Amino acid sequence: MSLTGFLNTSLPFLLKGLFATIYLALISGVFAMIIGIVVGGFCVRSKIFIIRKLTALYVAIFRGTPILSHLFIAYFVLPSFGIRLERWQAAVIAISIYNGAYITEIVRSGIEAIPKGQTEAALSMGMNHFLKMKLIIFPQAIRIIIPSLVGQLILLVKSTSIVSLIGVFDLLKSGKELINASGWNPLIMYSIVAFFYFIVLYPLYVLSIRIEGKLKISYKIKRELT
Amino acid sequence: MDFNLLVVKQYLPLFISGFVNTLKVSTVSLVFALVIGLIAGVGQISNKKAIKRISLIYINAIRCTPLLAQLYLVFFGLPYLGIRLSAYVTGIIALSLNSGAYIAEIIRSGIQAIPKGQTEAACSMGMKYFKMMRLIILPQAFIIIIPPLVSQLVILIKDSALLSIVAYSELTRTAQIIAADSFSPSEGYLTSAVLYFVICYAIMIFSKYLEAKKKNKIY
Numbered sequence: 001m002s003l004t005g006f007l008n009t010s011l012p013f014l015l016k017g018l019f020a021t022i023y024l025a026l027i028s029g030v031f032a033m034i035i036g037i038v039v040g041g042f043c044v045r046s047k048i049f050i051i052r053k054l055t056a057l058y059v060a061i062f063r064g065t066p067i068l069s070h071l072f073i074a075y076f077v078l079p080s081f082g083i084r085l086e087r088w089q090a091a092v093i094a095i096s097i098y099n100g101a102y103i104t105e106i107v108r109s110g111i112e113a114i115p116k117g118q119t120e121a122a123l124s125m126g127m128n129h130f131l132k133m134k135l136i137i138f139p140q141a142i143r144i145i146i147p148s149l150v151g152q153l154i155l156l157v158k159s160t161s162i163v164s165l166i167g168v169f170d171l172l173k174s175g176k177e178l179i180n181a182s183g184w185n186p187l188i189m190y191s192i193v194a195f196f197y198f199i200v201l202y203p204l205y206v207l208s209i210r211i212e213g214k215l216k217i218s219y220k221i222k223r224e225l226t
Numbered sequence: 227m228d229f230n231l232l233v234v235k236q237y238l239p240l241f242i243s244g245f246v247n248t249l250k251v252s253t254v255s256l257v258f259a260l261v262i263g264l265i266a267g268v269g270q271i272s273n274k275k276a277i278k279r280i281s282l283i284y285i286n287a288i289r290c291t292p293l294l295a296q297l298y299l300v301f302f303g304l305p306y307l308g309i310r311l312s313a314y315v316t317g318i319i320a321l322s323l324n325s326g327a328y329i330a331e332i333i334r335s336g337i338q339a340i341p342k343g344q345t346e347a348a349c350s351m352g353m354k355y356f357k358m359m360r361l362i363i364l365p366q367a368f369i370i371i372i373p374p375l376v377s378q379l380v381i382l383i384k385d386s387a388l389l390s391i392v393a394y395s396e397l398t399r400t401a402q403i404i405a406a407d408s409f410s411p412s413e414g415y416l417t418s419a420v421l422y423f424v425i426c427y428a429i430m431i432f433s434k435y436l437e438a439k440k441k442n443k444i445y
Contacts, residue, residue, distance in 0.1 A: 187303030
């Protein structure tokens with residue numbers, strides 16, 4: 001394959017795959033965040049026993065099984081229970097529920113890291129549960145949560161690569177199709193695909209390191225104060 | 227509802243062999259990943275610039291690309307260089323290279339968590355770099371990194387599911403075979419998920435136990 005051939009035909013196709021991956025990651029990322037914040041912020045510390053138990057079960061089950069199983073169950077098994085999903089719907093559901101379990105843990109541990117005195121102070125000011133969370137706990141917890149959240153986001157983008165296994169079009173799938181269709185050398189093609197992933201993920205990775213460094217400083221100050 | 231326990235019973239030997247293969251490939255990969263991780267993790271904070279740069283390139287390249295792309299690269303790419311490997315070896319190479327980068331990061335954070343006084347004390351005792359690492363830094367760092375290392379093991383076991391695409395007969399591949407053979411996907415996939423859960427949950431509980439033990443030790 002010549003360079004002009006690559007630029008004219010293969011590159012646009014790869015870029016299409018890249019955008020499909022980013023699109024998929026964005027949609028599943030939003031759903032995963034919603035799941036993580038609702039479950040990790042509220043259901044974990046619910047007053048109702050059953051909800052607490054169910055949350056713990058959800059986190060344990062989805063952290064204890066591979067995402068490939070979730071994807072295959074969503075796409076191949078659910079139809080035999082009467083739920084038919086499109087390929088991309090199965091992909092979005094599997095990715096967002098799987099990563100949602102991890103984000104739940106991140107949010108939970110972030111909130112638990114806030115000293116109990118803060119909760120007591122908020123309650124003694126006469127705040128209700130929702131107001132306390134919104135004004136006191138979340139603003140502090142978010143600083144602890146964000147670095148791990150960005151890390152989880154990187155994992156989420158990487159986990160979208162498996163959707164090609166049920167036939168959803170994404171970056172990896174576009175590379176695979178180019179190899180099959182126009183006889184690309186797999187070694188070169190998959191290197192290019194990996195490089196595309198790298199371009200997307202490396203800035204996120206640097207961002208997570210930078211945020212973590214900043215947070216450490218504020219922690220040091222906090223420790224000196226107490 | 228469409229779940230027949232008889233099918234599970236009928237294919238039980240296949241499930242067991244898949245279960246054993248998953249454990250086997252994860253254990254072997256873990257050993258290699260630990261070696262790679264130790265080298266890259268110590269190299270990452272080395273004083274020598276070349277070693278540091280190579281380790282960082284390796285870690286960043288692995289962490290910023292998905293495992294599936296790495297697996298494709300090893301499985302479909304290497305034959306073009308004249309290297310033909312079995313699915314088992316390919317899987318171990320891809321898994322241990324992938325996990326090695328994460329373990330390197332874990333080991334680096336563990337080493338950096340050791341107070342600087344320890345390094346200085348070792349240096350003032352006249353210890354060389356390797357002796358200091360072996361006798362002073364790594365034994366202490368190892369205690370710190372056990373919990374993240376165990377959770378990396380869980381991730382490694384879950385990632386081994388991807389080896390099904392190179393037709394290594396681990397749990398997920400077994401599930402695919404059974405689904406194709408028995409014309410009903412639910413038994414194969416759900417049972418394999420349960421088996422994964424059994425492995426990972428046991429490890430997660432063990433990790434919690436270790437963490438609780440560690441807390442008692444320090445405070």
